[in-house]
Amino acid sequence: MLPLGNAASAASPFGKEFIGHRATVGERLWLRVRGSFSGGEGDPMKEDIVVSLAWEEDMRDIWEWRNHPDIRKNFFNTAVVPWDEHQRWFERKISDSRCRIYIARRGEEKVGVIRFEAEGDGAQVSVHLNPACMGQGLGSRVIRAGTEQFLKEIGAITVIARIIKGNLASVKAFAKAGYRRFSEDKDVLTYRYPDDF
Ligand SMILES: CC(C)(COP(=O)(O)OP(=O)(O)OC[C@H]1O[C@@H](n2cnc3c(N)ncnc32)[C@H](O)[C@@H]1OP(=O)(O)O)[C@@H](O)C(=O)NCCC(=O)NCCS
Secondary structure (H helix, E strand, C coil): CCCCCCCCCCCCCCCCCCCCCCCCHHHHHHHHHHCCCCCCCCCHHHCCEEEEECCHHHHHHHHHHHHCHHHHCCCCCCCCCCHHHHHHHHHHHHCCCCEEEEEEEECCEEEEEEEEEEECCEEEEEEEECHHHCCCCHHHHHHHHHHHHHHHHHCCCCEEEEEECCCHHHHHHHHHCCCEEEEECCCEEEEEECCCC
16 A cells, blocks of 8 residues: 555654644644745745645635636536535545645645545645636646655655646646656546656
8 A cells, every 4th residue: 555644653654753634733833834845946936835734724725616617627526516525525535544635825825735645656646726826827836846745755656647638727737847748548638747757
């Protein structure tokens, strides 16, 4: 099983200090600092996106963003997700040792969410922005910051993104974040990071 564990364990490949989603408030604050990543030193455009593990305080934002028509139209499942279903899903995900969800912030503003789930020897990534933050080129910065942080914590594994053909904003955002096209079928493009595996 791929070691995407959130729960601390002596056997955790993340080391004993890793606490994950299930942390106390004090620990979460510490994790937020520790888990912060602002990419692109020397590049002011990239310095202000910070990712940290998502928690229950983020659950409603993620639900509202996910159900926005401009967001869900690009998903494989375009249906509106009811609140109680989302709550169960979110609790399950933040308790799942094979999943990590990060919230991305620009200053105090929550600008997006990025999730990694174990798949085979690697992980699959899924991302969406706060709809109020779309169209500013933030997608690539959230993807890069989230991916860098995830790989920093997990070690070197391959991350796969599956993008519905025609979702050009997503294709461009992943490409700009360093993902490269790996394969395609009738409806779906697969991008991966890093591209030299
Ligand atoms: C994908 C997503 C994160 C990208 O967000 P974003 O950074 O705001 O995207 P932008 O609108 O800035 O577009 C990114 C790039 O695509 C380009 N683009 C957007 N729509 C386009 C279109 N219809 N045709 C061609 N190019 C397009 C933009 O011009 C921009 O190009 P640039 O980097 O050269 O300036 C965001 O759109 C989102 O959350 N989408 C809904 C969920 C989703 O699709 N997730 C990905 C699933 S795999």
